[in-house]
Amino acid sequence: MTPAIKIAGLTKAFGNTQALAGVDLEIAEGQFYGLLGPNGAGKSTTINILTGLVRKDAGSTAVFGRDTVTDFRFTRSQLGIAAQELSIDWFFPIEKLLAFQAGYYGITEKQAQPRINELLERLGLAKKRESRLRHLSGGMKRRYQLAKALIHDPKIIILDEPTAGVDVELRHELWDYLREMHQAGKTILLTTHYIEEAELLCEEVAIINEGKIIKKGNPQQLTSELGRSGITINISGWKESLNSLLAKYTCTDCDAGRLHFTMRNPEQALPEILKILVTNGVHIHRVEMEKSSLEDVFLSLTGKGIS
Amino acid sequence: MDSRINWVGLMTLIRREVGRFFSVYRQTVLPGLISSTLYIMVFGFTLQQRIAEIDGVSYTIFIIPGLIMMNTLTNASANTSSSMLQMKLLQQLPDILTAPLSSLEISLAYIIGGTVRGTVNGILVMLLGIALVGLPLHHPLMTVGFIIMVSWCFASMGLLLGQLADTWDQLAMLNNFFLTPLSFLGGIFYSIKMLPDWAQTISFINPIYYMINGLRFTTIGVYDSPPFISFIMALLMTIGFSAAAILLMQSGKKIKQ
16 A cells, blocks of 8 residues: 655755764555654654655655656645744735635635634634734644644544643644544644654654654654663562572662562553562562653663653 | 656746745835835935026936836846745755756756846836826837836846845945945936936946946937937846856756755
């Protein structure tokens, strides 16, 4: 099956800075895909090349198997883009701006009106349809940005840091809406440096750092493969004989009153450790389990934090 | 969408460009009318008492083609240059550049928007001249056609400069240091025959002189240089600026990274 998005060997330099150093990415139709990386890693450059805002140095970008440069009319009509930067317009009300946006995609104002009404209603902007963008709050501008990306009902939605700078409530609202769109069959490419966002929403993630994809996979697989989960148990009644019984677990910070094990799958190991301790007369006062996150994955791959 | 031309997209962008300047007509249409009225009253009515007729035409009527041209070309160039720079600075340009619109369609939409503004302003000043001092129109169709061509020419120039500019200061420099001086020195208020020889020679390298000269012929029927030279100059400049603006847009050099 032809992938929704295929990027191969993509490179781009801005002056002496190598922004992309050979990015390869393949996103299946209907997938919720996350491009995860710190600021300046190359996320926006990658999607800006895909959408035609930045010219690539080398490599190829295709949407549903068609080249984004030579076949730009087709590929761009498949993409809906919510950019990170919020645009400003002084002249027209947002309803008119959405009609213009639809027009750029070949949809007349009359044809677009039902879709405009639906999106304004769904995104809580119906009462602001006559307002200029500058009169909207930051959250409303972000929602308008999403409405603009969806106005031509694209098959692929590209969201560049969609929740950057928004409050927690709106973030959750936007997440719900993104899930809804995904369930409706849309392919979604999300760039973010919010770990939680990628873990909650994405089926697959690619971790990008210094212009290179350094790891791809399912978030759960990645965290279990590369994360640093652990178990901490506060006890009394330690016995030396337990050393051999617990030898197969890595006890990284242990003394007579506190045991700390580092492992990839603490959920699986915890019952057995507790059983060994209890059957040997150890009193357990407190158990803490640390779940690994993509942050740990990034840390273990690059030696630094993501945000 | 696979069609050769995105007609709906093109028309939408034209409507946006035209709607943009009409929505702020107090900034984009009225000032030209007010300043032209003042020029006619202050320069025309007062100096007419002291300046004899030029080529058999009263001084007030003589200056009106120049005023029409000045309004036409400044408005046409201001529309495209300011719209392009504003879209760059306010992050609106990505909406157009990521849409299925070709560079040619984007360029044409901007140029047509600027042409409409230049033409509207030029024709309004022409109507003002007819209403206030009975400006004659020797060749009405040629007059309108010439105003449209000059509007297109300077709208293209504005689009070129709007792409090249990074700040409002740079655009203001274009107006203050080039367009306004060249318009005034192009013979709005005088016939170049009134100038010494050396100044006449300099006027011949001023492109705006040819625009004013051409319109003076189509309206009041007088001219300093043969009218066909004016039309050829206007045509060559229109082709040159249009090609440069479109090619720069296609290259993406100043609007894409």
